[in-house]
Amino acid sequence: MQASLRHRDAETTPCPAIDKWQALRSLSAARELYGLSDRDLAVLQALISFHPETRLDPSAGAPVVYPSNASICERLNGMPCSTMRRHLGHLVAAGILLRRDSPNGKRYARRLAGTKVAYGFDLTPLAHRFAEFQDAADRLKARDARLRHLREIVSLMRRDLAALTEFGALEHPGAAPWDAYDDLARLTARALRRKLDEDKLTAIQTALNDALTAAQRALGLVKTEDLSSNDDQIEQHYQNSNKDSFESEKSNEDDPISSEDSPAPRDTQRKVVTSGTVVPLPKQRTPPLRMVLSVCAEFQSYSPEPIRDWPDMIAAAQRLYPMMGISTACWEEAVLKMGRDQASIALAAMLERFSEIRSPGAYLRHLAKMASEGRFSTGPMVTALCRKSAA
16 A cells, blocks of 8 residues: 555656666665665665666656566576565565566566556656655764764763772772772773664763762862862963963872872882982872873874873873974983873873963973972872863
């Protein structure tokens, strides 16, 4: 019944000529909405190839093709006839083709009174539904773009939650349910291996957003009602228009990363030579690598391979410092006074604020001088970037 209704519409509705291959491409892009498989479309492509003209013009007569089953299977590289007939049935059921059966069930063409009469498969629906196919393809393309964007957002949120969880569990174990947040991050990573629809991705995004907000609040990385909005506070990271600001780079006993009262995953014991005497400097607490990378996304873009460990981080910094206009002597001085890990983190943090720094070499040299005096750690720099990203 449904096929006959489409047949009647095809007979009566005026339709412009269309490119048969463009119609096939549009239908291929939208095949999911019509329940068609790639093999269904392969059979349709074979049938279309039997039409001698590139354009389908129903106004000039119904474009009917009438190849034998053997001819169709030959163009399908030897597909079994039973399989081919099954896919033909799918196309007819979806209204993509119309059957024009002869009295004896054979497919052929003949002329009666100067008029050609053909029995076989009518391609008219491709022309009549061409605009529909294009619209469906555009809708699927827009949906896929939304899904890709949503997956990217969820992936970044999962990465940030994992970094905050690792840091929070080490520095403030009782501040939040870090085990639950870690489970959420791991389950999200597992879920992203599958193909998720928009509703599931949105639900995961909501859960991650709630967990991130709670984790940031527990670590003091988001503004609350008791925080001052005064422009002189540390939240306003860069305010002095006459010189580069180093406020966030200073060691701060109250900073969650630089605090000596809590355990750290990595400590760096540094030594400098002063007047021929080796003088050990205070240990510098190194933030977790995952946390550093979560707030220094620009740094990763300059590495040809993903940064997975500290040697990767240090190697990336070695490649990057000349690009930032920092001399080799300045970099070696920073490495000597700060340590390779701390110098690499400082470089990554500087890259995030690169547009605000007039002289990267002088900036890094100033940080190295502060480090030699025991007044610098990268913890406040990373914390400042966390606050900035959470604002």
